[in-house]
Amino acid sequence: MMHLKKLLLLLCVLSVKGVFGVDGDEVKSVSVMEGDSVTLYTDITEIQTDQQILWMFGPKNISIAQIYKEKDVCNPCGSFKNRLKLDSQNGSLTITNINITDSGLYQLQIINSIGSSYKTFNVTVYGSQETSSRYIWIAAVVAVILFLVAVAVAATVKYCKRNQQTSQDIQEAEAIQINNINNHTKPDSEVTELPVSNGVNHPV
Known part of the structure; x- marks a missing residue:
């Protein structure tokens, strides 16, 4: 019975990890075509005076936009310049003219007097036609x-x-030709020695 409970607990932990991020914040997948605009929603109807909205991007959680005390500030880094828009009412972030390099994790942090809550968006940008x-x-x-x-x-x-x-x-042809020439060459004739005349005439 104890092992069954441990198994069920393990399955629950695995299923939760599949839905939520490492820090327990929910990860929402968003797909968009290159060149289009995409809006990441905070699911807040209206920002309260004690709330701070902070948007971060990438594995290092670089701050790119925030709203604090009814003042919205965009801190675009790199290619985000002039392409970020914050909704001053609910804090939602819009990325215009999005490109492939904008793919990645966007983390939303909502800070208030009680504490902080997080929401993560996994944005995938597909190439245009x-x-x-x-x-x-x-x-x-x-x-x-x-x-x-x-x-x-x-x-x-x-x-x-x-x-x-x-x-x-x-x-090979030259070697065969030389061999044939050597085979057809006759040996030198033997030289016949003639008798040497001593000046005496022999009678006929």
């Missing part, structure tokens, strides 16, 4: 170049092998 077409065109060009290189290498290897084979054939 134009960007996808550009990547496809680049991939096609690269594929053609690789194909041409492969063909050139194969032709070079074939040409070298053919030249090597031709050279070997020529050498």
